[in-house]
Amino acid sequence: MGNQRFTEEFKQEAIGQIIDRGYSVREVSERLGVSTHSLYIWLKKDPRYGKSSKSEKESDDLKKEVSRLKAELKRTEEERDILKKAAAYFANQSD
Numbered sequence: 639m640g641n642q643r644f645t646e647e648f649k650q651e652a653i654g655q656i657i658d659r660g661y662s663v664r665e666v667s668e669r670l671g672v673s674t675h676s677l678y679i680w681l682k683k684d685p686r687y688g689k690s691s692k693s694e695k696e697s698d699d700l701k702k703e704v705s706r707l708k709a710e711l712k713r714t715e716e717e718r719d720i721l722k723k724a725a726a727y728f729a730n731q732s733d
Contacts, residue, residue, distance in 0.1 A: 644672070649680045657686050 644652075652670055655661045656677065663681075667674045681687045 644676075650684075652677060653680050653684045653687070656681065657684070 648670075652666055652672060655666045656663055661669075663674050663677050666672070667677055
């Protein structure tokens with residue numbers, strides 16, 4: 639295989655099989671006759687590759703936001719309960 643040159647379209651199709659269709663690098667390598675080393679190089683250059691790290695960051699951000707909102711909800715419910723008790727107390731005081 640030495641110094642074979644592949645078109646950009648071929649590279650994108652090969653990478654698409656890995657990223658979009660879920661085939662392993664080894665499977666694509668064997669099927670297309672491309673070294674796994676070349677595929678990994680192409681993968682690293684592809685902007686779609688590594689999206690999982692972005693997704694993980696977004697997932698972490700969402701988890702933090704959910705935690706913050708849960709804490710805010712809990713605080714708001716506690717404030718509501720205090721106001722209910724105060725309202726009941728003052729309603730009984732006027733009797």
